[in-house]
Amino acid sequence: MKTETDNLQPGQVEEPLDHLESSTEEHELRLPDKGSARRSQRAEVWRRLRKNKMAMIGLFIVVLIILTAVFADYIAPYSYRTQHLERRQEGPSGDFWLGTDDLGRDIFSRIVYGSRVSLQVGFVAVSIAVMLGGTLGALAGYYGSHLDNWIMRFMDVILAIPSILLAIAIVSSFGGGLVNVMVAVGVSNIPIYARIVKASVISIKEQEYIEAARAVGAGDARIIFKHILPNSLAPIIVQGTLGVATAILSAAGLSFIGLGIEPPTPEWGAMLSAGRHIIRRAPHVTTFPGLAIMITIFALNLLGDGLRDALDPRLKQ
Amino acid sequence: MHKYILRRLFLLIPVMLGVSFVVFTIMFFTPGDPVRVMLGERAPEAEIEAMRERMGLNEPFVVQFGSFVFNAARGDLGRSLVTRRPVFDELYARFPATLQLAAAGVLVAVLMGIPIGIVSATKQYSLFDGMSMALALVGVSMPNFWQGMMMILLFSIVLGVLPSSGYGTFMHLILPALTIGTSSAAIITRMTRSSMLEVVRQDYIRTARAKGLSERVVINQHALKNALIPIVTVIGLQFGYLLGGAVLTETIFSWPGVGRFMVDAIRQRDYPVVQGGVLLLALTFSVVNLLVDILYAYIDPRIKAQYK
Amino acid sequence: MASALLQIQDLKVEYHTEDGIVTAVDNLSLDLNKGETLGLVGETGAGKTTSALAVMRLVPAPPGKVISGRVLFDGQDLSTLKAEEMRLIRGNRISMIFQDPMTSLNPVMTVGRQIEEAVELHQKMDNKTAKARAGEMLKLVGIPAARAADYPHEFSGGMRQRVGIAMALSCNPELLIADEPTTALDVTIQAQVLELMKRLRTEFGTSMIIITHDLGIVAEACDKVAIMYAGAVVEYGTVESVFNRPLHPYTRGLFGSIPNIAEDVERLTPIPGLMPDPTDLPYGCRFHPRCPMAREICSTQTPAISTPEDGRTVACMIYEGLVPGYDTEEKA
Numbered sequence: 023m024k025t026e027t028d029n030l031q032p033g034q035v036e037e038p039l040d041h042l043e044s045s046t047e048e049h050e051l052r053l054p055d056k057g058s059a060r061r062s063q064r065a066e067v068w069r070r071l072r073k074n075k076m077a078m079i080g081l082f083i084v085v086l087i088i089l090t091a092v093f094a095d096y097i098a099p100y101s102y103r104t105q106h107l108e109r110r111q112e113g114p115s116g117d118f119w120l121g122t123d124d125l126g127r128d129i130f131s132r133i134v135y136g137s138r139v140s141l142q143v144g145f146v147a148v149s150i151a152v153m154l155g156g157t158l159g160a161l162a163g164y165y166g167s168h169l170d171n172w173i174m175r176f177m178d179v180i181l182a183i184p185s186i187l188l189a190i191a192i193v194s195s196f197g198g199g200l201v202n203v204m205v206a207v208g209v210s211n212i213p214i215y216a217r218i219v220k221a222s223v224i225s226i227k228e229q230e231y232i233e234a235a236r237a238v239g240a241g242d243a244r245i246i247f248k249h250i251l252p253n254s255l256a257p258i259i260v261q262g263t264l265g266v267a268t269a270i271l272s273a274a275g276l277s278f279i280g281l282g283i284e285p286p287t288p289e290w291g292a293m294l295s296a297g298r299h300i301i302r303r304a305p306h307v308t309t310f311p312g313l314a315i316m317i318t319i320f321a322l323n324l325l326g327d328g329l330r331d332a333l334d335p336r337l338k339q
Numbered sequence: 340m341h342k343y344i345l346r347r348l349f350l351l352i353p354v355m356l357g358v359s360f361v362v363f364t365i366m367f368f369t370p371g372d373p374v375r376v377m378l379g380e381r382a383p384e385a386e387i388e389a390m391r392e393r394m395g396l397n398e399p400f401v402v403q404f405g406s407f408v409f410n411a412a413r414g415d416l417g418r419s420l421v422t423r424r425p426v427f428d429e430l431y432a433r434f435p436a437t438l439q440l441a442a443a444g445v446l447v448a449v450l451m452g453i454p455i456g457i458v459s460a461t462k463q464y465s466l467f468d469g470m471s472m473a474l475a476l477v478g479v480s481m482p483n484f485w486q487g488m489m490m491i492l493l494f495s496i497v498l499g500v501l502p503s504s505g506y507g508t509f510m511h512l513i514l515p516a517l518t519i520g521t522s523s524a525a526i527i528t529r530m531t532r533s534s535m536l537e538v539v540r541q542d543y544i545r546t547a548r549a550k551g552l553s554e555r556v557v558i559n560q561h562a563l564k565n566a567l568i569p570i571v572t573v574i575g576l577q578f579g580y581l582l583g584g585a586v587l588t589e590t591i592f593s594w595p596g597v598g599r600f601m602v603d604a605i606r607q608r609d610y611p612v613v614q615g616g617v618l619l620l621a622l623t624f625s626v627v628n629l630l631v632d633i634l635y636a637y638i639d640p641r642i643k644a645q646y647k
Numbered sequence: 648m649a650s651a652l653l654q655i656q657d658l659k660v661e662y663h664t665e666d667g668i669v670t671a672v673d674n675l676s677l678d679l680n681k682g683e684t685l686g687l688v689g690e691t692g693a694g695k696t697t698s699a700l701a702v703m704r705l706v707p708a709p710p711g712k713v714i715s716g717r718v719l720f721d722g723q724d725l726s727t728l729k730a731e732e733m734r735l736i737r738g739n740r741i742s743m744i745f746q747d748p749m750t751s752l753n754p755v756m757t758v759g760r761q762i763e764e765a766v767e768l769h770q771k772m773d774n775k776t777a778k779a780r781a782g783e784m785l786k787l788v789g790i791p792a793a794r795a796a797d798y799p800h801e802f803s804g805g806m807r808q809r810v811g812i813a814m815a816l817s818c819n820p821e822l823l824i825a826d827e828p829t830t831a832l833d834v835t836i837q838a839q840v841l842e843l844m845k846r847l848r849t850e851f852g853t854s855m856i857i858i859t860h861d862l863g864i865v866a867e868a869c870d871k872v873a874i875m876y877a878g879a880v881v882e883y884g885t886v887e888s889v890f891n892r893p894l895h896p897y898t899r900g901l902f903g904s905i906p907n908i909a910e911d912v913e914r915l916t917p918i919p920g921l922m923p924d925p926t927d928l929p930y931g932c933r934f935h936p937r938c939p940m941a942r943e944i945c946s947t948q949t950p951a952i953s954t955p956e957d958g959r960t961v962a963c964m965i966y967e968g969l970v971p972g973y974d975t976e977e978k979a
Binding site (some may be wrong): 355415464540541542543545546547548549550552556560564565624636639640641644 | 737
Binding site (some may be wrong): 176186187188196197271274278281294302311314315324 | 354357362366480482486489601613
């Protein structure tokens, strides 16, 4: 259960600007030969990332979780909905590696399938936030003045509501379910990306190459999407990685208070919530889904921190 | 300074209007009829219609929103559909418990985060630094509702030293405060460390050392005050997170605050309560952020000069 | 009368960075007598500031590391002192003025308090006496005592530098190290600050090291001068002798690159090339890639320190007789 304030780490408050400098540098590099300079910049980032042991551990775990989600059907020993009614609330054993829940379903299988839900929620929610927030931020930064004012005041309003509360309000009103949860979590995170993109846009739009693009008759939309947004990518990737973690936690929190994904879909937050009332008899029902969440978030945070250092070494400490 | 505070208080009005608008809109377009919630599914159609008319639910959106804002400004947030008592009274009765929990959480976070962050920064790359950074990362990665349950499991069920739920004594406060404060503590630790590392590289720290001051004085008197500005910002933001987190933490520990009341209200589709609760917590968060901005002036004379 | 106050012997300081090891100071040796003012001259990155910080034992570590060498202050080896003992010297017997007055003062502490701190610590004064002392010091540098209650951002750059000087002098140090004290200031303020430092020297007899890349300042304020290049002293002597007859090709290059309106424009010959990459210093004489006099041997052998005349040293193989010198050219 994290709000956007969660991943606010050092420097991240001012980060958009910091990144900007690097983005413009990158662009100067790119002028002579667009493709190759960008490739070499990527190679450089990758080289720095690879040197960061913690980030690589994070990346490894994230890839592992993605593979688990993709090959869930082959990995999970049972279906996520098969109830072994005669063997309910059993502790870990050879048959059920992580035990069974109160309906006798295999917890390991449900965690494996649950990775699909969590990853989906995380990525889709962040995509929604990036798309809406990014567009609003780009508009605000590009056109400035009144539009900027209105958009950013609106963002202030959203920021004034702790993001989990906003998500709760949305879901409690429109109902739970996968789609609503993703929308709710996504919408409540819009302001973060709006701010990042706006800051990027403001400092990029006065650059000479943008003037040049305008001079050869490129339209506003083309300039925004072709020239400006790609240059705001670095801070968005960093924030997005950390944002996926936040979104997964938020979604799990919503499920925990009964507002999230509906049964029998195996969602980690809902699984551990279901174990809450039998925590004395069967603590494993609560423990393992929580561990799954924690490991996922931990890995995403490691990767996000590493990406930030790799994309902007000046922030590294 | 007073002028600045007044101006900031004045600026709270449009923000709260905006928050009311967002919250009201979300609730307005809720599928389902609040009157049916009140009167039950089997109530006769005529009675429902009469009730709708009486509650002003047949008016257009703008009129309804206008009267909502007008009433809210006077402290009237409507009546709970379930208890039939004024929402304001219900929230007001529970607010101190939530504030107490959030404040305890901030206290836990600050008392853990700042000292650990300072030691980590002064001993960068030491074993202590490595351990505390790893723990901080675990701290931000743990879902707090899960952490709460794990602590109940350990301290209440296995060890039996602390109560798992309830309200009133200091013992009751420990587990919820730790639960709600841990991830903030982790974030403040990381922030303190990096802010201190940034500050100790500054020229004026070298100047302080060149004066022959002891490392303790250099860190506690010269570095910390400078490092505090971004830390205070984060503490303010964390307060908002804690208010949100209260919803979950209060549920786990049966803490009689606004958060748990809201969760119950959501289950019972008691919209006025949800609406009022979100509004109240958002207002609290905004006021805390205002206080944080004022606090800056006392830390940094340059900011104070700007406020004039 | 010339007893050494400060002796730096074979000092070597490295910075261990991600990009490799930077040798900032390499086998530096220097003497400073009581009452003297020494100018330490060199381009940016020559290791001047690092040398000064090494004297104060303030080289930031990590990444900095003093590899070898000794610093004798008043006959005492500073590197053998305990941290607490060193603190009693710092700011008290040796103090330092830093380059950038805009960043060298603590922004959240009044300037008065920043001066008081040092005297309270070293002179064992109570707060009241310390306050009075801070006021006096401010007056000494031409700032009204009442402004002690102000914060650094309320002062101009020149005034802040004077605050820095007041702070450094508050405990009557025997040695004052001024690291480019005037670089960040504009010309008129530069003159004021320089004048102030000269006055202090005559009034209090403080020994000084002035770090600068401005030969004009050296001519005006110093008795001795040491020229640094790539971490080492290449030439040392009295200001008079070095300015009248520079020996090392680098020193000659430095004088050549000062524009002189009285002379023919063609004589303005800047040193070709750039300072070497500090992570990859050239072998042999560090200056040989840029040296107009360089021979084969300069890239294979490190020059020894020669003493061509009394009180004069130079690190160049011309003066070891290994490389042909300037004699013929100079007659022209």
